[in-house]
Amino acid sequence: MKIVILDGYTANPGDLSWEALKNIGELTVYDRTSSEETVQRAKDADVVLTNKVCLWRQDIELLPKLRYIGVLATGYNVVDLEAAREYGVIVTNVPAYSTESVAQMVFAHLLTVTNRTEHYAIKTRTISEGGKTKPNGMGEWTTCPDFCYWDTPLTELADKTFGIVGLGNIGRRVADIALAFGMKVVAYTSKKAEQLPTGIGKRSMDELLKESDVVSLHCPLTTGTRHLINQQTLKLMKSTAILLNTGRGPLVNDFDVACALNENRLRAFCADVLTEEPPRADNPLLSCENAFFTPHIAWATKEARTRLVNVAINNVKAFVKGNPINVVC
Numbered sequence: 001m002k003i004v005i006l007d008g009y010t011a012n013p014g015d016l017s018w019e020a021l022k023n024i025g026e027l028t029v030y031d032r033t034s035s036e037e038t039v040q041r042a043k044d045a046d047v048v049l050t051n052k053v054c055l056w057r058q059d060i061e062l063l064p065k066l067r068y069i070g071v072l073a074t075g076y077n078v079v080d081l082e083a084a085r086e087y088g089v090i091v092t093n094v095p096a097y098s099t100e101s102v103a104q105m106v107f108a109h110l111l112t113v114t115n116r117t118e119h120y121a122i123k124t125r126t127i128s129e130g131g132k133t134k135p136n137g138m139g140e141w142t143t144c145p146d147f148c149y150w151d152t153p154l155t156e157l158a159d160k161t162f163g164i165v166g167l168g169n170i171g172r173r174v175a176d177i178a179l180a181f182g183m184k185v186v187a188y189t190s191k192k193a194e195q196l197p198t199g200i201g202k203r204s205m206d207e208l209l210k211e212s213d214v215v216s217l218h219c220p221l222t223t224g225t226r227h228l229i230n231q232q233t234l235k236l237m238k239s240t241a242i243l244l245n246t247g248r249g250p251l252v253n254d255f256d257v258a259c260a261l262n263e264n265r266l267r268a269f270c271a272d273v274l275t276e277e278p279p280r281a282d283n284p285l286l287s288c289e290n291a292f293f294t295p296h297i298a299w300a301t302k303e304a305r306t307r308l309v310n311v312a313i314n315n316v317k318a319f320v321k322g323n324p325i326n327v328v329c
Helices: 038-042 081-086 099-114 117-123 139-143 169-180 205-211 254-262 302-320
Strands: 002-005 026-029 047-050 068-071 090-092 126-129 132-135 161-165 184-188 200-202 214-217 242-245 268-271 291-293
Touching (some): 068 302, 081 090, 117 139, 126 139, 161 169, 161 205, 169 184, 169 214
Parallel strands (some): 002 026, 002 047, 161 184, 242 268, 268 291
């Protein structure tokens, strides 16, 4: 059996091991694979693992030996499932491996806005002169006439309303943390109100946007949720609201969110994902003062990646034994 990993670097840049797969078959690991290289590299493979390299119908049709595709992620929109079914290819994913890490990143972003810890860490080491920032020992704090120094609003989360769009594994964990901060939690979800955990109120999308001081997106990307946050829905939100996106980039319309920020109709936008990744230099959000980004790393803690690799390997083992698990197709 031949096993090919098309883009193994992001999941495992060298601090984890694929060794267990070598006990199953002949393993070839590529750090990255372009769309033009996909078929050539996978042409003799029985098993292909992919994170972000797409396997569309035109690829699957040219891979006669292919019997299994393991997606190294929870989302599996990188595979043409209809074509996989037609050609008898099993497709699996890795569910829920990043729940804790993504939930942690949500609040890292939120605290970036409410407490500005990064801003003050820099300020205490630099001083502004003539509009330019220069290193100067302990910086602005050393020149302050008071025992404390701040130049931005600081916000307490307790009693604020946290709105969650999508109440799956990550949304539920985010709700737990928000409740621990003493926040009121409301959710837009397909679940019935009586099915929601204690402390979470069910709301319509419009109600959630109007009520919330913080809105966090955790729904899947579908035709119905693409640009869920747009010019019209932004009008429903408080001008003091903070918008968080650790779900999928296209859940928001970049231009519309940028306009809302620039016109002070939205306090801040925080994201770990953008519509195009890596982003284009002319993405309007990148020049907004109150937009804060991390480069799609919420999933990438070593702990989460270890779970990802272990589950992916176990998925392959189960397939080889004839009892595939985590099957999406």
